[in-house]
Amino acid sequence: ExxxxxxxxxxxxxxxxxxAFWCNPISGHATLYWYQQILGQGPKLLIQFQNNGxxxxxxxxxxxxxxxxxKGVDSTLKIxxxxxxxxxxxxxxxxxVRDTIYFGEGSWLTVV
Amino acid sequence: AQSVTQLDSQVPVFEEAPVELRCNYSSSVSVxxxxxxxxxxxxxxxxxxxxSGSTLVKGINGFEAEFNKSQTSFHLRKPSVHISDTAEYFxxxxxxxxxxxxxxxxxxxxx
Numbered sequence: 001e002x003x004x005x006x007x008x009x010x011x012x013x014x015x016x017x018x019x020a021f022w023c024n025p026i027s028g029h030a031t032l033y034w035y036q037q038i039l040g041q042g043p044k045l046l047i048q049f050q051n052n053g054x055x056x057x058x059x060x061x062x063x064x065x066x067x068x069x070x071k072g073v074d075s076t077l078k079i080x081x082x083x084x085x086x087x088x089x090x091x092x093x094x095x096x097v098r099d100t101i102y103f104g105e106g107s108w109l110t111v112v
Numbered sequence: 113a114q115s116v117t118q119l120d121s122q123v124p125v126f127e128e129a130p131v132e133l134r135c136n137y138s139s140s141v142s143v144x145x146x147x148x149x150x151x152x153x154x155x156x157x158x159x160x161x162x163x164s165g166s167t168l169v170k171g172i173n174g175f176e177a178e179f180n181k182s183q184t185s186f187h188l189r190k191p192s193v194h195i196s197d198t199a200e201y202f203x204x205x206x207x208x209x210x211x212x213x214x215x216x217x218x219x220x221x222x223x
Contacts, residue, residue: 033211042116042202042213043156056210091155093211099163100146101211103156 002026004104006092012110018080021107024073025094031055033101034067034077035091043091049075082111114139114207118214126222127195133188133217135203144206145186147177150216151199159201162186173197193221 005024013019025032030051035043046065048056052072060067064083069075079086089106119134137143144163148156160171167179177188186203198221203214 040216042118042204042215044213045210048210093156099144100158100161101206102158103148105155108153 004092004094004102006090006104006107008107009105010108010110012112013082015084015111016081018078019082019109020079021077021090021092021109023075023077023092023104025075025092026096026102029094029096029102030072031095032069032075033091033093034075035093035103037089037091037106039088046077046090079109082109084111087111114141114205114212116203116205116212116214118201118203118217120217121215122218122220124220124222125193128192130191131189131193131197131219133201133203133219135186135188135214137184137186137203137205139184139205139207141208143208145177145179146204146206146211147171147175147186147188148202148204148213149173149199150202156202159188193219195221195223197221 007022032049034046037043046060047067049069052069067077087110091106093101093103095101115138117136125131146161147159160169162169162179170176175190200216202216204211
């Protein structure tokens with residue numbers, strides 16, 4: 001079974017530029033998450049989708065972050081404009097029932 | 113408020129020594145508990161999980177954890193660690209809607 005796929009793995013951008021990350025969850029997984037992990041901290045939930053609907057985006061900085069999952073499968077997370085404090089690993093995860101959440105390898109963002 | 117607390121940010125041990133990484137949670141509802149490991153420059157890998165049933169849970173790589181409802185704890189243990197166990201370990205709790213993580217414990221195994 002293929003895991004959660006994320007791209008790009010690494011990205012370096014200048015502040016005020018934009019960036020987009022893509023995630024393809026495990027086939028059949030209705031729930032998809034985006035987490036932000038700043039170096040030295042635990043992952044923090046940015047947004048949760050159930051199929052193509054948003055379940056929880058209470059911690060998403062909506063002035064600069066946006067995410068979509070239009071067809072209920074893959075998802076895109078966008079940051080525009082980026083700030084230095086957005087430097088982090090962006091983890092995508094998925095699951096099918098209230099059991100195990102499976103994580104991708106992460107997209108590493110450095111904002112300079 | 114629902115939260116997860118990892119009591120030690122760094123745990124240094126010698127190879128072949130036992131180790132315990134401590135995790136406490138705060139919740140008034142039923143909870144599922146997980147331990148994940150993160151090696152440098154990699155994503156999160158599930159070590160073990162507690163959903164229900166036996167309070168002693170065995171995971172991969174020789175790790176185990178015990179769910180203690182009265183103490184709201186889920187400590188991770190390994191009787192004999194290896195150099196390759198050096199990594200960041202995260203305790204996480206599913207309170208019904210989202211997975212909430214602790215801040216992590218860096219386990220460093222020295223020769």
